[in-house]
Amino acid sequence: MTESTVEPDGSSEYRVLVPLANPRTEQHLIELASTLAADRDGVVHAVHIVQVPDQTPLDCGAERLERIDADSEKLLERARDHAAEYDAPLETTTIVSHRSFEEVFDAARTHDADLVVMGWGGDRPWTAGRAEGPLDEVARDLPCDFLVLKDRGYDPSRILLPTAGGPDSDLGAEVARTLRSATGASIDLLHVVDDESEREAGERFLTEWAADHDIGDAVLTVDTSGDVEGAIAREAADETLVIVGATERGLLSRLVRGSLVSDVVDDLECSVLLAERPTERSLRERLFGRSEE
Numbered sequence: 668m669t670e671s672t673v674e675p676d677g678s679s680e681y682r683v684l685v686p687l688a689n690p691r692t693e694q695h696l697i698e699l700a701s702t703l704a705a706d707r708d709g710v711v712h713a714v715h716i717v718q719v720p721d722q723t724p725l726d727c728g729a730e731r732l733e734r735i736d737a738d739s740e741k742l743l744e745r746a747r748d749h750a751a752e753y754d755a756p757l758e759t760t761t762i763v764s765h766r767s768f769e770e771v772f773d774a775a776r777t778h779d780a781d782l783v784v785m786g787w788g789g790d791r792p793w794t795a796g797r798a799e800g801p802l803d804e805v806a807r808d809l810p811c812d813f814l815v816l817k818d819r820g821y822d823p824s825r826i827l828l829p830t831a832g833g834p835d836s837d838l839g840a841e842v843a844r845t846l847r848s849a850t851g852a853s854i855d856l857l858h859v860v861d862d863e864s865e866r867e868a869g870e871r872f873l874t875e876w877a878a879d880h881d882i883g884d885a886v887l888t889v890d891t892s893g894d895v896e897g898a899i900a901r902e903a904a905d906e907t908l909v910i911v912g913a914t915e916r917g918l919l920s921r922l923v924r925g926s927l928v929s930d931v932v933d934d935l936e937c938s939v940l941l942a943e944r945p946t947e948r949s950l951r952e953r954l955f956g957r958s959e960e
Contacts, residue, residue: 680709680710681709682709682780684712684775684782684783685714686716686774687713687716688716688786695818695821696784699816699821700755700784701750702845702846702849704753705755705849706848706849711755715739715742715760717764740761771783776810780811785814786815786817809944810945812943813943814838814942815940817939817940819936820937823850823852823907824853824908825905825906825908826909827857827899828854828885828909829856829902829909829912830857830873830876831858835942837880838944839911839912839940855888855902856873856882856885857890858890859890859894860893861891870887873887888902899935907938908938909939909940910942912943
């Protein structure tokens with residue numbers, strides 16, 4: 668791995684890391700990351716990951732590395748242009764590697780990121796990095812908070828936030844609250860219960876949860892169908908962004924293995940932002956996984 672970078676200033680500022688496959692086309696990732704960083708007086712660190720074939724030596728010669736650095740610098744300049752209108756400094760790094768997905772996690776640790784904002788789609792090298800074994804374990808051991816954007820024309824003006832509680836929904840609430848503050852976005856909360864007999868308890872839960880997360884003025888909806896994905900699809904019809912917390916099994920590891928087959932992600936017309944917050948796992952869980960799997 669080789670890097671060329673604008674060095675951080677060594678401060679302990681809140682740091683949002685953005686892995687970019689193509690900085691020319693990923694304006695929305697920079698926009699989201701800059702909004703979140705500016706809210707905490709933080710820094711955005713854009714990392715351009717250049718993946719080369721396994722048979723290509725990483726020390727492939729100074730001339731080729733200089734060419735890669737020059738091409739990457741041109742692309743990262745576009746990212747700087749996108750970030751310029753936001754009140755958050757932008758640092759940049761180019762990484763040349765045989766790996767893709769693992770480099771995201773290594774970069775998050777190396778640069779002491781508090782949050783990673785990354786895209787998901789067929790045009791990104793880490794999307795093709797789905798595998799079992801060690802790569803799956805990498806995705807389970809999150810170094811920081813993660814947001815994964817399925818971009819269908821990013822527009823945070825009308826946000827749907829489904830919640831059943833938990834740390835991932837907490838992260839989603841923080842993001843929704845920041846976007847509301849920065850853009851005037853509306854927030855609709857959704858909680859799904861099994862049947863009509865649970866409506867009152869569901870309304871009480873959602874009211875308290877909204878107040879605890881400083882979004883008590885959000886529109887509250889309790890769905891009694893017991894069908895979480897169906898409820899989200901119905902409520903998302905008039906929304907521009909859905910923020911979904913990870914499941915118990917873990918968002919990133921499911922994406923890596925290609926097992927995140929969900930109408931919520933695949934079929935909604937609006938953008939979807941998937942949120943996962945690190946959790947402590949026991950040694951047994953690290954070795955054997957969670958029992959419900």
